[in-house]
Amino acid sequence: MAAVEVSAVQDPGDLEALAPIVAYAFNDNPEGSLGWLKQTPEHVRLARAGRKVVGGLLRVPMGHWFGGQRVSALGLAGVAVSATARGGGVALAMLREVFVAARREGIALSSLYPSTVALYRKAGYELAGHYCSTKLTLAECPRFRTALTLDELTEADAPEVERLYAATASERPGYLDRAPYHWERVRTHRGKPTLGVAARGANGIEGYAYLATDPAAGFPHDLKLRDFVAATQAAELRLFDFLACHRSTADHAVWYGGAADARLFVLPDKIYKVAVDSTWMLRILDVQRALEQRGYPDVERDLTLEVLDDFLSENGATFRLRVSGGHALVERTSGAGQVCLDVRALSALYTGFVSAAELSRAGLLDGSPRSLATLGLLFGGQAPALADYF
Ligand SMILES: CC(C)(COP(=O)(O)OP(=O)(O)OC[C@H]1O[C@@H](n2cnc3c(N)ncnc32)[C@H](O)[C@@H]1OP(=O)(O)O)[C@@H](O)C(=O)NCCC(=O)NCCS
Incomplete structure (x- = not known):
């Protein structure tokens, strides 16, 4: 194989060449992969052998919170090499190029969810934190009464929601300083808007949740929370009450984060299960x-x-x-x-x-x-x- 060169997208045909590679790698359809790549073409990097596109990845500039401070980071997603070009060092060549450029830009860390640890260890990543699911049994979740109101989030609430997220995330080691890419994943699911709800007090939003709806799941189903933030105990109670009100058609509410979650302390019993769904890796660039x-x-x-x-x-x-x-x-x-x-x-x-x-x-x-x-x-x-x- 010719030497591998890594570059940004140069013309729209590049994304069309990469989409089937990504689709094959992740068992998706090419239209879905093309749509995903087109969301942030500026963050796509391609590997070419000669003139042929043989792989690519998505760089997501973001931050991680550690010790209450933001550390600049590059999330990597969709690392894919065409089936016929695999085993020849294309992935490692892409990673090296991306690392060198990120260092030049002043980025300190890189993180990702690995499908194979071996590849990323070779590139200097190590397992560095968990992504846990908490699954709450709604039939056993009590009702809670608070003075907070609950209503749907509107677009005008976005800045307040993002401030509230940042205030709580900054106290949780590893949590993201989210980029628009991550907010898009919170606010949409399979191209459709998620349902955002806010628990409001006299001074504004104290907590919120975004729920992904999936009509194909029918009912009973599990409520999937794309984000769940409560800055006060009253907001925790208001949002748990909101979840409990789904118990006739939903078995569980599921959300993600760390294994130790003080929000659960307001529940009267162990009516939830916490599991490690994935372990992410970190590379110090x-x-x-x-x-x-x-x-x-x-x-x-x-x-x-x-x-x-x-x-x-x-x-x-x-x-x-x-x-x-x-x-x-x-x-x-x-x-x-x-x-x-x-x-x-x-x-x-x-x-x-x-x-x-x-x-x-x-x-x-x-x-x-x-x-x-x-x-x-x-x-x-x-x-x-x-x-x-x-
Ligand atoms: C994983 C993938 C990107 C690797 O691309 P590649 O160009 O073949 O990788 P490289 O040749 O640079 O591999 C370097 C090393 O990584 C490890 N490695 C590569 N692919 C691996 C795999 N599928 N499983 C386990 N280890 C792997 C090997 O140790 C390899 O070294 P070796 O060839 O000396 O044994 C490619 O197989 C792919 O696109 N797979 C499907 C999508 C995927 O899993 N992407 C990762 C998402 S996080």
Whole structure:
């Protein structure tokens, strides 16, 4: 096969060439894949061997919240290589090009939902957080009375809804600073608008939910919540009451996010099941930026980290991390670090998915007990999660 070149879309024919590759890869129909690619053609990247399109992917510029701060990130979706070009390094060549360009743009992280972990580990990603479903049995959900009203969201509510989402997401490690791409997935389902409802108090919207409707499912069915945010306990109660009012035709309400969900504490019994539906992977594209952009506990610590990165060698170095007042100053330094780890292990540590002590036991991190304790303090805390699938 000719050398692989990666580029942005150059003419409309590019998307038509890529759509059947994406459709075949994900067992979709080409029209559906073309429609999806046409939503954000500026984010599509194509791999060509000679003049022939042999693969592609979608880049989704976004952010992840860590330690209460937004870290710039690139979500990847729809990574696909034509069936006849597989096994020749096209996917890895695409990833390398996308990483180098993202670093140039100042993007610190990349994340994705893998269909195969092996490929992405080769490119420096590691498993770094969960995407859990919570399934509430509506027949057992009590009614709740509150002073909040409940009505349908309108387009005019969008800015307030997005502010409320950001205020709660920023406190949840891993959650997205959503791009329009993600909001579109919240507000539409299979091309049709989802039903948005708001729990309103005297000062405005305190909580909201978006429900995907699917007439093909008939009834009884499960209510699929594309988003469920409650900033106050009154909003939680109002939205649970709203869900309970569906119990004659819906068996369950299902929503996504982390495994530990304090909203459930208002329920009188364990009338729900939480399951890990997927595990996402993270790639640290720029160690210095990633460490500087996230937030930390308000402690004073100084540590050197030696990061090995054989896929993106410009990213591997020894870094001095000085944390103070919830922020870090990071600089490159020379020599061995107090802690040595591969960039993949750093991903799992960075999100708080796996502790330094666990990584050390697994032989994936080298450091003294004192350094491990420092890392535990800086990166530990609530388990990282995502509420969005992309
Ligand atoms: C997965 C896919 C993109 C890989 O493309 P590719 O160009 O064949 O991948 P590469 O040749 O660059 O593979 C590099 C390495 O990744 C791993 N890998 C590649 N495809 C894999 C697969 N399907 N399953 C498990 N590991 C795989 C291998 O370790 C491979 O190295 P090797 O060839 O030395 O064994 C391609 O098979 C595809 O389009 N599949 C269907 C869609 C899909 O699963 N996309 C990923 C969505 S997250």
